[in-house]
Amino acid sequence: MSIDQAVNIGLPVNLSPTTPPAPLPSGARLLKGERNWWFLGPGGVARLRDRHVTPEGGLLPDAEQRLHETGMFGAGRIRSYSLTVLTSTHCNLGCGYCFQNTAQDQLGGSRPPRIAQTRLTSDTITDILGFTERQMAEVGLEKLRILLFGGEPLLNPRGCLELLERAAEIAPTSAWMISNATLLTPSLARRLADLGLNAVQVTFDGDKPDHDRIRIGRADGGATFDKIVGNIAKASEDTSIKWTLRVNVSQETFHGVDSLVDRLAGALDPARCTLYFARIGDVGVGYENSLLHTGELPAAFSRWQRRALDLGFHVGRPGAHQTCATCGHTDGRYGAVVSADGTLASCWETAGKPDWEVGTVADGYLPGEETRDKWIGCQDLYRYDEDARTLARFRDSVDTALLDYLQETGRL
Structure with a gap:
């Protein structure tokens, strides 16, 4: 239900x-x-x-x-095999908090060191789809759900298109993508949508002034807000793609989130967009976020969610703690994360990182005793200055307030 x-x-x-x-x-x-x-x-x-x-x-x-x-x-019941593929491990942006960084930019610029650059090829796609067929047959799944991931996946548009086109030959396939949307042209959006892409997640780092200071071009440090919003709007005119807009919350963006919600409502079709807010942490790359999950933060999250709903956006509904189909099973039973070179990782956060491989698509997963210490789940690597009880209280407070508001406004 x-x-x-x-x-x-x-x-x-x-x-x-x-x-x-x-x-x-x-x-x-x-x-x-x-x-x-x-x-x-x-x-x-x-x-x-x-x-x-x-x-x-x-x-x-x-x-x-x-x-x-x-x-x-x-x-x-799980009905689809969840396959995440990094089509490129390179990225054209230089965000300091990215879990694919290996450190901060010591010069204070837009070029933090990252994981090694690799790019999905036709041969690797062949190996990935062969591996996927074997995995799906083993658990009796007949549908495939692909996540196009990176780096920035659209730095390799040919790889994205070829993967989706060939995947349809082995199983009914749908897809979504996590992208910064700076490279998403209307033509490319149409081609991806025709091959089954129905949703894209895009991140905003606060309102435009903060975003254009944080989420910047890797090569030139240039602003990206208007480009991203414009690309989403143009792609929405030509496709039925739905959008998940992730808003990163930190001490650098907190004060601008209220105005961001209003700005996005004026520029995009809220009925096509789901808004969600996420306090970002450090995965060991030296990023600092002094904003805690206490104080005014729970009330702020609830205020942003209410405003988003009133403007016509969708807001993710609270639910039970669910096991991730991809990283929640140590044998990769219902899903896999594959880097652009064909190596397997347990989740997004370790894909492409040296010494975190748990196998390859050519040879399958390594024995459990070899992967036990490398198999991590969603958020396992994130470091916070608060304990688990504090984080749980924050989530419970925000989720309760949202459910109360949904009931109060007749949305349940």
Whole structure:
């Protein structure tokens, strides 16, 4: 059940407060809202009342039984193999926080040292698709979902197009891309869309003045905001591509996010865009972000989300903690991350990094005892100045406020 189908769970009122709480399923969350409780499970979201929850914040058994009966405890079946391919490990921007950097630019410019440059070739595509066919057959998956990744994937447009065209020969294929959009012409957008690309994620580093100081051209340090927005607008005229606009939040961008949301609403079609906000951290490359997940940050995230919704943007709905199909299984069962030279990594954050390879598409994954210390999941490498409880409280606070607002405004 999706978040847009959040339901009121009808339960009897004569539940004993002394009944032991039922355990939550793996990944499920139980959040206290202003007027009710929110259960976020693998199968969707449900509204609960105080009578369904113990004083300590656990589920009463009858509530657990009803949630189970309505499918809230059941995770959806994985239907597609998730393949991430770096078409180029090079990038035309010089962002200091990028997890593919190896250090900061010691001269303070726009050229931080990066992972080695490699470029996807036809021969490597052949190996990747052969590997993918074998992996899909092993788990019985018949559909393929490709992420075009980099570096900047559009530094190798031929590789992107060839990969999508040839992938369609082995399985029904859809695709999305993470790109800085500086190289996305209307013609290229049409060709990619014709081959199954239906979504693109693009990052903004705060409002235009901050973005043009942070997210800059690697060669010349030039501004990029207007170019990116213009390319998204032009591609939207010629294709049905949907856009996820990631807003990086740091001490350098925090003060401009409110105006950024309004600016984007004036320049783009909010109905085609999902906005999400992410506090960026350091993955060991020396990037510093002094903004913490405490203080005014939770309220600011909630304010930005409400404003985005009111302007017509989509906002990602809160949910249970889900296992990533790509990096959540140490044998790469349901997905893989492949660098441009055909080496396998466990997730995006280690792709292309020396000594983090977990195999190759030609030979498959290395034995588990060899990859155990190299298999990391999403966000595992990020370093914060706060402990896990603080991060969890931040997410719970923001997610609860969003669910309350969605209910209040009739969006659930």
